[in-house]
Amino acid sequence: MSVSNDSYYKPEEALQELMLQERILCSAIDIQALLGLLVDKGIITKEEIDIFRDRVRNLPKYKNSIEEIERLxxxxxxxxDNPEAYLKAILNAKLNGEIK
Structure with missing residues (x-):
């Protein structure tokens, strides 16, 4: 993991970005540990986890965010893949007042 290029010039933002990345990583590790314990103790199967994961992913609360991330x-x-077209689109959007 790394920090965005702009953050190298702003140490406070870089630290905040790294702390957020660390929190996300620690949460992922905790969740995997808990799921592993539940499977090892026979409380739940991997298949059941997959079913529930899909169920939760399809809740509007999460589905909209997942779809937006995929779109972006x-x-x-x-x-x-085509930076020239991207830059042209940004320039046109700026000229049309769609972005500032």
Missing amino acids: KKGFSAAK
Whole structure:
């Protein structure tokens, strides 16, 4: 993991970004440990975890965020593949007042 390029010039933002990344990573580790314990003790199966994971992912609270992230990932992947078109789109959006 790393910090964004802009944050290298702003140590406070870089520290906050790293602390957020650390919190996310620690949460993921805790969740995997808990799920592993539940499976090892025979309380739940991996298949049941997958079913519940899909159920939770499809709740509007999470589904909308997941879909937005996927949409943004596709957009940035397209921008990476064709930076000229991306820059033209940004310029047009600026000229049209769609972004500041």
